[in-house]
Amino acid sequence: MTGSQAPGLRAGTYLRLLGIFYRNSLLNEMEYRLKFWANVGLSLFWLVWAALSVRVYFRFTGTIAGWAYHEVLVVMGLFFTVNGIHQALITPNLARMTEYVQKGTLDYLLTKPVDSQFLVSLRHIGVHNWADPLLGLGLVGYGLARGGTAPDAGAVGLFAVLLAAATVLLYGVSLLLQTLTIWSVSSRGMDDVIEGLLETGRFPVSFYGGAVQGLLTAVVPVAFMTTFPAEALLGRAGWPVAVLAVTVSATIFLAASVFWRFALRSYTGAGS
Amino acid sequence: MSFRIDAGEIVGFLGPNGAGKTTTLKCLAGLLHPTAGRARVLGFTPHERERAFLRQFTLVMGQRNQLLWDLPAMETFLVNQAIYGVPEPQFRAALDELVALLELEPLLDKQVRQLSLGERMRCELAASLLHQPRVLFLDEPTLGLDVTAQATIRDFVRTYSARQGATVLLTSHYMADVTALASRILVIDGGTMRYDGDLRALVERHAPYRLLRLTLDCQVQPADMAAVGDLESADGLAVTLRVPRAATKERAALALSSLPVADVAIEDPSVEDIIRQVFTQR
């Protein structure tokens, strides 16, 4: 798009907008404190429940597909982290998409002199959920401590890169699905799909074996979101994985942006 | 269909449902590609949606809401300030003016969902005008409002356009909106232009007659009134006759002298009737 402003200034505008948007989301919640703590309590409960339920499997075996109990906990912690990011950043926007199309709010968004992808995908934030990723990281820490091995600086760096790539990847995949709602698919249904797919990230992909493992790596890139970052922390992954992850997430992100623009052309081409 | 609108004009679109009023407006606002033909607004091609273009117009749709539902309208104003990058002093000035014109002072701190439809529409207009657009697209801005609220919006649009020199394109189901505001009207139907011009000319062209409303003392045979004018309607002793516009005075005098008239009034046919006539004369 053409614009008269310098890129630096534009980035500033977008940051300021994010600030205003998130303030709105916060103001929107009248019982913010109560809901926030209720959510933290609930998340903690799910976390403990998940960690305990994994123990049932280990009643019968020492390792599953080469993963020990504490290592599975690291993956599970990352599942909660990514799931938290999904609920805090993605769901609040995705869930509104059908409404945007049906009520014509999208028309308003398109007449604004700001990037439309930015407006539809980052307008809202789940203010109760922001602690979920942190709780997930807590479980990651617990798993590592239980294993008794501390990752070195290199592993942590690798992990950070992989987690950032995972976030971008999740955003890209969600935007791809969100865009489909322009052609009258229910956006809540889409969000359920994403949630269902993410659910597979609860365990290392090698648990699923063969074809499904390949599917979760290459087609539905859930492996990049939980298994690979966990492997980085456990010292099982090298920089090639990071290069791959960054490439994959950048590709998906770009593809999603292109797809969004394509969908808008179709949306605005509907008239005669 | 082809038309050109000059800066500062207030133009009303008239037409039945599905005539293409909203579609035309959406094309001009860049929300739809024209399938054939070309649109230029302020020197831009609308559907390219260049930022510089988007900053200079606004779109208000009567039944669609852009205000943040659970927050006071002021929050939406601030969001729009940031989106349009309106500098603070300019924003304050625009806000003060709009608050005064639309009497928003008591509404600013109330949650949008607690506002009445009319109050919400006033806030909606304010939110849409904070960046001082040069062109206003108003699609059914008074839809569903009561008569007082309609009048408020109407007065506001007139005053605002005069003050800012803004161009206004307006569609409405309510003829009164259009007749009160628009100096020029475009009548469209099925995507084709049926009339383009000012209202008075439309009335003269499509209604070269006026209405003589008579109240009679006693029943009169229709044949006896034929010399005065064509019978439009009769309800007991109240009779309406159509007379040629140019001969109104003579025919009225004739009616007074030849018929048992108790009362007489001369009226223009309503714009609704004229428009209906435009659509039926294919």
Added chain:
Amino acid sequence: MTTRAVPRVYPALLRAAWGSAVAYRGQVVLWLLTSLFPLIMMAVWLSVVEEAGTAGGFDGPDFVSYYVAAAVTNHFTVAWVSWQWDEDIRTGGLSVKLLKPLDPFHHHAIEQLGKKLLIGAVLLPAVAAAAAVVSSIRYPVGPGTAAVAAVAVVAGFGLNLVMASAFSMLSFWSTQVHNLYQLWWGVGFFLSGWVAPLELFPPTLRRVAVLLPFRSSLGFPVEIVTGRLDGRAIAAGFAVTGAWSAGFLFVYRVLWRRGLRRYEAVGA
């Protein structure tokens, strides 16, 4: 409406519910897609038996049969009426429903049934086809026991319906019911037979789990159809289901009457 008239109303409304479920069939396809969860659990157990041979007497085919049956059972027994109740009560949508000559409970129940019929029409043939192809899906029971399992599924749906409704009634007093129900449901998730067949639990936990209402809507029908329960255990299971259903129905009715009085007093 009198209770006697309710059965007459069901067929007509059910037809409407079926219609709207068909109209939103895209949604149902998505819903089926998202039912990966039991298969995730199955995959984990298959990895476990790959290393351990068997787990508590279950081998690979046992787990496959168990979780396929669990996925089907779950589709028929879930009753997501809690958020609808909640929304109705909070937004005042309940007022509209109260004007209709049908208790809102039936309204929600029928809506769920419509979806279940549609999903069943897709799911059951699919599972039958899968069972014909995949030899590890095996249910060594006669038609009589299978019919008993089907009754158990229906009973499980009934229990879920009154349980969710009973919890939802608290929405008349609090905005946090959804969280509370999720908490309750989370416990149930663990103890229903999702994570593992209850047989694989430590004995103490298992003894508690069979007395709680969660197994009724998942583990119980699945255990019947996989031929793991004898007559006595089946009777005991139905007794537990029946007792909890009666209990929740009572609580639901009491809270409904009180809540309604409060709702009407507030004049929402």
